[in-house]
Amino acid sequence: MSRSHHDVLIIGGGVAGLAMALEVASSRSVTLLQPRPDDRGASRWAQGGIAAVLSPQDDADTHVTDTLVAGDGLCDEAAVRFTVEQGPAAIEWLLSLGVPFTADTAPEADFPYHLTREGGHSARRIIHADDATGRALIETLEQHVAQHPAIRVEHELTALDLLRDRAGHCRGAYCIDESGRAHELLATDTVLATGGASGLYRHTTSPCPASGEGMMMAAELGAELMNLEFQQFHPTCLYDPKGSPFLISEAVRGEGGHLLGAEGQRFMLELDHRAELAPRDIVARAIDSEMQRSGLDHVWLDICHLGEARIRQHFPTIHAHCASRGLDIARSPIPVVPAAHYSCGGIRTDLKGASRVPHLYAIGEVACTGLHGANRMASNSLLECLAFAHGCAYHLATRPPPSQAPLVEPVTGRQDVDVTKLRELRDNVRDIMSSRVAIVRHDQGLGEAASALSELETRCMAHCHDTRAHPEASSLRHAIRLARLTVACARQRRESRGLHHNQDYAVHAESQAAPSLIDTSAITKTGS
Ligand code: SIN
Secondary structure, eight states: OEEEEEEEEEEOOSHHHHHHHHHHTTTSOEEEEOOSOTTOSSGGGOOSOEEOOOSTTOOHHHHHHHHHHHTTTOOOHHHHHHHHHHHHHHHHHHHHHTOOOOBOOOTTOSSSBOEEOOTTOSSOOEEOSTTOHHHHHHHHHHHHHHHOTTEEEESSOEEEEEEEBTTSOEEEEEEEOTTSOEEEEEEEEEEEOOOOSGGGSSSBSSSSOOOSHHHHHHHHTTOOEEOTTOEEEEEEEEOOTTSOOOBOOHHHHHTTOEEEOTTSOOTTTTTOTTGGGSOHHHHHHHHHHHHHHHOOSOEEEEOGGGOHHHHHHHOHHHHHHHHHTTOOTTTSOEEEEEEEEEESOEEEOOTTOBOSSTTEEEOGGGEEOSSSTTSOOTTHHHHHHHHHHHHHHHHHTTOOOOOOSOBOOOOOOOOOOOHHHHHHHHHHHHHHHHHHSSSEEOHHHHHHHHHHHHHHHHHHHHHOSOTTSOHHHHHHHHHHHHHHHHHHHHHHOOSOBTTBEETTBOSOOGGGOSOOEEOGGGGSOOOO
16 A cells, blocks of 8 residues: 655545635645546536626625525525625636636627526526536636646546544545555545535436545544435436436526426426426426326427527537437427436535534535525536635635644455445445435335335445445445435435425424434544
8 A cells, every 4th residue: 555645635526626726726735636537427517507696687685595595494694695705706717717608799798608597596697608517617627727736636546535543633535546556645634526426316417426425435534414315306307218317407498498298288387486497396396296197207398499590509519419319409399307416415514615524625516515405506506616615725725734643544454346246236225215215205215215225234234344445335335324314314304395305294394494414423433
């Protein structure tokens, strides 16, 4: 095993990790872990854009209010205001780096870049790069990271665990390279930017989402986890059972797309005055219920009335991708279905991105800052990555005093693993979560999920007790434990709120209007 020393170690190379690296590199030296393959994670697949108050017709108070309404009573207003107020400066920063946002060339335009609408927003405030904003952002940030003299990028290492010392401080990460060799990366400060937990579900909007590995690594060091029951399902993923996942951006509804049921009816009209632009939890639930009613495997999203020229102009990626699967979206409606998209819960952090474990920070989807509450408003997540990367980097520039305590030496051993068996167990986790802990839940199903996951954990441990032996084993163990905690949170919340809809308690219970905090002391690693 090799051991090396680092200043700021960032784990994860999506928008949060890349932005963090650039922000902190002006004061500290950075090691960024961005494991291959590069289609991992969710950022690259983000289509819609970044919510920010940019139009003269818009204001910060309205963005704050819209976010609080979408969050269904559980947002932390200070985190919402902190994020919203940083929007304009964050966009200016991205423009200075050269992100190719789409211009607004209309003579009546009141802002030089096109602003689209998405669910829950009462104004046009989503700046975007056509319909492939995540890709444009990643490519631009990667170019700057590659040229920065204070940033070293490691593509070969995967972090399996965090290192701690006897004072309980985080001291870096235990990693494995592509040939299976172990490496200890000791770091003064460690930042997790490892993404969410949509990979706990069978159908997702991106091909290779995280399964909560970063959340569990932090929990095992004693960080608090919060709001895990609020897993967001994006209402409109392309329905194509044989193909890989493909998102149909909410911006399609923002520019006038209509959801149609089995008989061609616009079912959202009678359910919510905002119709197709209601917040995501409401739209996803309505689609789920229309599918139950009709017995169909999907509903339809119709944008034909916009005309081919405008469709090609606004949605070139979606148009071309659907065409490659034999669908002409300018001539026929798109079959769509909800799919797991974003984890609103995660590692509880403050406005500096700090967890309760000294020297351990978390930003992006792995974190729970209080911005999203019980339901994230569309396009607030990329803004959150930028705002909290900035806040965390500003704090780290002050060089919090390093920990001097001796390291707790990790216990490791070699063990052969049967990867096929691990994949079978992972499929079992996804089946349990998708059938019992998805858009609509009930007490009996949650109880069944709890028992089935407990049994799966026993089988997983019997099969592979040294989870540091292999990335798949480590990821699976973390996924099962996070799934169990998610079910525990869902069982505790005896009401329906935001993304957590339990048929046995169909409405809010004001006594439960508080975030779900998990005491992770029971799962904290024991060690000397
Ligand atoms: C989308 O384009 O619909 C995704 C945007 C988001 O999840 O914020």
